[in-house]
Amino acid sequence: MAGMIQEGPSSATSSPLQFFPWMSLSPGLGSPFPWLRELKSEERGLCLIHLLVACANHVAAGSLDNANIGLEQISHLASPDGDTMQRIAAYFTEALAHRMLKAWPGLHKALNSTKISSVSEEILVQKLFFELCPFLKLAYVITNQAIVEAMEGEKMVHIIDLNSFEPAQWINLFQTFSARPEGPPHLRITGIHEQKEVLEQMALRLTEEAEKLDIPFQYNPIVCKLENLDLESLRVKTGEALAVSSVLQLHSLLATTGDEMLRSKINSPSMSKNLNTNRSLRVLQMNQRTLGEWLEKEPVHIYSPGSDLTSPSPSSPLPLAPAPKMGSFLTALRALSPKLIVVTEQESNHNGPTLMERVMEALNFYAALFDCLESSVSRAPLERQKVEKMLFGEEIKNIIACEGLERKERHEKLEKWILRFELAGFGRVPLSYHGMLQAGRLLQANNYDGYKIKEENGCLVMCWQERPLYSISAWGFRRYE
Secondary structure (H helix, E strand, C coil): CCCCEECCCCCCCCCHHHHCHHHCCCCCCCCCCHHHHHCCHHHHHHHHHHHHHHHHHHHHHCCHHHHHHHHHHHHCCCCCCCCHHHHHHHHHHHHHHHHHHCCCHHHHHHHHCCCCCCHHHHHHHHHHHHHHCCHHHHHHHHHHHHHHHHCCCCCEEEEEECCCCCHHHHHHHHHHHHCCCCCCCEEEEEEEECCHHHHHHHHHHHHHHHHHCCCCEEEEEEECCHHHCCHHHHCCCCCCEEEEEEECCHHHHHCCCCHHHHHHHHCCHHHHHHCCCCCCECCCCCCCCCHHHHHHHCCEECCCCCHHHCCCCCCCCCCCCCCHHHHHHHHHHHCCCCCEEEEEEECCCCCCCCHHHHHHHHHHHHHHHHHHHHHHCCCCCHHHHHHHHHHHHHHHHHHHHCCHHHCCCCCCCHHHHHHHHHHCCEEECCCCHHHHHHHHHHHHHCCCCCEEEEEECCEEEEEECCEEEEEEEEEEECCCC
């Protein structure tokens, strides 16, 4: 995204709306312009991008009246069952509105007081994501291959699954272990999940499969959230070779109260008054097909709260957001001397200190995810709408509307995970070519066109077209000399 986001003061003073004079920031836009809905897809998409960025700028600057007008404009173009850009706009505007409502805590709490959070629904939507997109399947295949290779010759294997809800991953591993020339190891899986019923179903399904394959097996369920997990209570036995599987989980441990001070500084009235919130957006060509391509081509000026809060220069060391929980977790994990840790994470930086950083990164990332679904699933199926609303939409809302400990979706890129693990005393374990080969076969066998696996510094990244979306890295206990 280099060159796409330009922060700080800009010499440009022209409004982006001069390119669309019928989109002036005035209340009541709507019925006088019914032809807005008749725009061609590319024109409408480009319109929505600029309206979204302009609206997010107003939200970031605390200009809620202008943000409200922007949301009204976008509502005439966005749709949760439209094309890719219309659907993305629907969920981003919902997230921005959610953040705006937090300016009135009483109103926000009243509107959300009867909301029912269903873990079973979350599990359902994760399983739908598993079925509709290959990313979780690829993560499981590559993780299992790394475990098989690391545990070669081991007689007792203990696996800690940090989000134990999908038996398909471990059934595949059982089958591989049962084919070992020396026979399968004694296998113990410790499953972590906040819902007891999910763990009970896992135990039942995996125990049945282990008995069929004659594998000595024990399932140890632990009902808790990852952030509350006491690693010392896992009771790793002497002689067990330990492996840890984390699929899209560790980023939640980056949540901290440290950004509350930054948020108050960004949103302070004095800062808002002293800053020019009307940054310019320049309209270029409209011949790109996807949102991701549009954004890569579009130079966009964004609201910046001040030079002291902007990103460091390229020559500066790679910055890491303070994360006490993550530090404590990795220290405790290292004390268990794991032979292997395999980590799958979103390959995007949604842990930036400013709202606009996160908005622009999230637009790029979720554009590609929505494109994935657009390419493989028609717009009508309820399953697709559930994934977009209950998974992607909730992640977008958390990234944009939440701060402090409430903001759990703090995705970071592979380069930062490498630094965090190395600083914690872990050594990188290169993922083998065989694992990459298996992943490629899975894509080919299921006709997953447009998806790619790439090697990067001994780690793997899963891509949609050329856009990296998820990373997989492996780590081992490193003894200090």
